[in-house]
Amino acid sequence: MELTYVSLCTGIGGFDLALDRNGFKCLAQVENDEACIAVLRYRWPNILRIKDIADAGKNNLPSNPTVVAGGPPCQPYSIAGLREGLKDERSNVTFHFVRVCNELEPAVVLFENVPGILSQEDNAFGYLLAGLVGADSAIVSPLERGRWTNAGLATGPKRTAAWRIQDSKFHGVAQRRRRVFLAASPGAECASEILFERAGLPRDPTPGLEAGPRLAAAIRDGVAGDDRGG
Numbered sequence: 001m002e003l004t005y006v007s008l009c010t011g012i013g014g015f016d017l018a019l020d021r022n023g024f025k026c027l028a029q030v031e032n033d034e035a036c037i038a039v040l041r042y043r044w045p046n047i048l049r050i051k052d053i054a055d056a057g058k059n060n061l062p063s064n065p066t067v068v069a070g071g072p073p074c075q076p077y078s079i080a081g082l083r084e085g086l087k088d089e090r091s092n093v094t095f096h097f098v099r100v101c102n103e104l105e106p107a108v109v110l111f112e113n114v115p116g117i118l119s120q121e122d123n124a125f126g127y128l129l130a131g132l133v134g135a136d137s138a139i140v141s142p143l144e145r146g147r148w149t150n151a152g153l154a155t156g157p158k159r160t161a162a163w164r165i166q167d168s169k170f171h172g173v174a175q176r177r178r179r180v181f182l183a184a185s186p187g188a189e190c191a192s193e194i195l196f197e198r199a200g201l202p203r204d205p206t207p208g209l210e211a212g213p214r215l216a217a218a219i220r221d222g223v224a225g226d227d228r229g230g
Helices: 014-021 034-043 089-104 114-118 123-134 190-194 215-222
Strands: 003-006 025-030 048-050 066-071 107-114 137-140 151-155 160-167 178-185 210-214
Touching: 003 014, 003 089, 014 025, 014 066, 034 048, 066 089, 089 123, 107 123, 114 123, 114 178, 123 137, 123 151, 123 160, 123 178
Parallel strands: 003 025, 003 066, 025 048, 066 107
Antiparallel strands: 107 178, 137 210, 151 160, 160 178
């Protein structure tokens, strides 16, 4: 079986390079930054490329790729970006990321962002989880003030999502760069095995999850802004 992927919020192709090196074939990329697009054209010529993620979906992207991967803008969740979370129009891209994943129905979703998304008081991560696992309401962390654990597992009718903070200094990079990585798949074991070593990090199933504001309303409001970058 051919292993394929669609890349969202591609940047200069970090996920793409890693997937290529592991035998995956790029089917399409979605990116709006012209400097990044120039790099992508050089590294991945003759690839279907869409500039606006709001225009991307099942009508113009290949369905059922093995993987959909991407890292939506981190500014809404980072200190440098003032951490305005869902109030920041750039968070629209995260909701479009979820929408495209649900339309394309990949075997695995890979998501990356800054650790700050785990501590947004507006529960941005809970909305992301709900959209990916198929819950109809935002998932609420059992921790105080909307904080989420550095690693965990959430299950819904569509997928199971596992997340974990990784630091680049432990992966052959000569700098510290902490990021939260999330894998989501219809199979619980698949998602957890991607991020968790069996003899290492314990899984956190986040017990006692509660229903929050309706996810549908969040998605409707989240995509209403004008900033629709990739």
